[in-house]
Amino acid sequence: MTLFDRYQRPLLGARISLNYSQFCNFACVFCHKEGNELSRDVFSEEGVMRVHQKEAQEHTLMSAQEIVRVSRILASVGVERFKLTGGEPMLRPDIVQIVQGIASLSPQDFGMTTNATRLYALAEKLKLAGLQRVNISLHSLDRERFKWITGVDRLWDVFRAVEKSVEVGLTPVKLNWVLLKGVNTDEFERFLEYASSFEGKVELQLIELVKEGSAAQNGFFERYFYPLSEIEKTLSQISVKKVVRALQHRPRYLTNKGVWVELVRPSHNSEFCANNDRIRITPDGKFKPCLLRDDNLVDFLTPMRKGASDSEILRLLFLANEKREPYYKKCLVVRRVSS
Numbered sequence: 001m002t003l004f005d006r007y008q009r010p011l012l013g014a015r016i017s018l019n020y021s022q023f024c025n026f027a028c029v030f031c032h033k034e035g036n037e038l039s040r041d042v043f044s045e046e047g048v049m050r051v052h053q054k055e056a057q058e059h060t061l062m063s064a065q066e067i068v069r070v071s072r073i074l075a076s077v078g079v080e081r082f083k084l085t086g087g088e089p090m091l092r093p094d095i096v097q098i099v100q101g102i103a104s105l106s107p108q109d110f111g112m113t114t115n116a117t118r119l120y121a122l123a124e125k126l127k128l129a130g131l132q133r134v135n136i137s138l139h140s141l142d143r144e145r146f147k148w149i150t151g152v153d154r155l156w157d158v159f160r161a162v163e164k165s166v167e168v169g170l171t172p173v174k175l176n177w178v179l180l181k182g183v184n185t186d187e188f189e190r191f192l193e194y195a196s197s198f199e200g201k202v203e204l205q206l207i208e209l210v211k212e213g214s215a216a217q218n219g220f221f222e223r224y225f226y227p228l229s230e231i232e233k234t235l236s237q238i239s240v241k242k243v244v245r246a247l248q249h250r251p252r253y254l255t256n257k258g259v260w261v262e263l264v265r266p267s268h269n270s271e272f273c274a275n276n277d278r279i280r281i282t283p284d285g286k287f288k289p290c291l292l293r294d295d296n297l298v299d300f301l302t303p304m305r306k307g308a309s310d311s312e313i314l315r316l317l318f319l320a321n322e323k324r325e326p327y328y329k330k331c332l333v334v335r336r337v338s339s
Contacts, residue, residue, distance in 0.1 A: 005322070006051055009274075009326075011080035011277060012081060012278070014074050015281070018062075021086070021087050025117060026150045027089065052246050064097045068101030068102060071105060073317060074279075074317070076314070084112040088116075089113070092317055093177060107314070112126075113176070115150070116158045116161035117152075117154055119165060123161065123170060134172075136176065139178050142155075146150055177205065177206055179206060179207065179228070181224050188231060188234070195259040199250075235253040241253070250265075279320060286299050296318050296323045
């Protein structure tokens with residue numbers, strides 16, 4: 001069974017936020033916080049986890065059991081891809097338990113987006129628990145640039161995490177690199193060399209700056225925006241193969257160094273909307289039908305905690321699926337191109 005919305009888009013993926021956006025030990029200069037207007041203070045891992053435990057005790061966050069339960073309900077109607085995000089998802093003390101529970105559903109694809117500061121220590125446990133792959137935020141290979149972008153001096157931790165992830169098989173490791181004009185756009189060759197050293201097990205995701213959150217303030221976007229079209233010209237010259245991923249119609253290039261490079265443009269376009277087959281789950285237990293809207297969320301955690309059955313939660317999922325619609329409706333032809 002597969003659910004389709006009113007625009008005949010299937011529901012095949014779920015992106016689950018495990019923490020509020022302020023639960024992160026980075027303070028990236030461009031953070032858009034998934035639409036949450038929250039503090040961007042830098043916490044230590046210990047501090048964030050203490051705050052997390054307080055929030056969990058006050059029942060404002062989903063528990064591991066609740067996350068696994070809603071994931072099981074999603075899987076029962078054809079959701080086959082799960083992505084865990086945050087804030088920083090690995091700052092949850094129960095992250096291994098969550099991964100193990102979702103992995104027991106045998107998803108086709110199961111990944112996590114992380115800043116990787118705890119990944120070196122947990123990579124093997126996560127792999128054994130059933131996590132398949134990771135996306136790691138890495139916006140510069142230069143220590144000082146990395147520190148300026150993220151607010152922390154932890155580049156070495158990320159390097160160790162990439163190596164450990166490859167070692168234990170959390171592959172392909174995808175490196176998320178947000179391009180900032182005049183800051184890191186001259187590192188393309190270095191990134192290719194770095195990724196190629198892992199012999200096909202590390203890929204690059206080049207991401208255009210989004211004009212949201214911190215990047216929308218004080219002229220930041222206008223100063224640092226760098227269009228992917230500039231690098232795409234180079235990619236077309238040095239690549240031996242090009243494909244288009246079905247998800248959001250993203251182009252992927254296989255370079256002559258054996259590295260796959262994917263271009264991620266902002267979601268503010270009809271291509272993204274026409275090909276979107278995911279629903280999001282907020283950390284406080286709501287179905288979020290559209291990334292760009294907060295006025296149509298469907299609360300399932302409150303009914304769940306009042307004793308709602310799986311069939312009642314499923315009815316709420318059906319309601320959320322009915323609310324799914326392209327935010328930008330210029331292009332409504334759903335493309336399914338092999339990835």
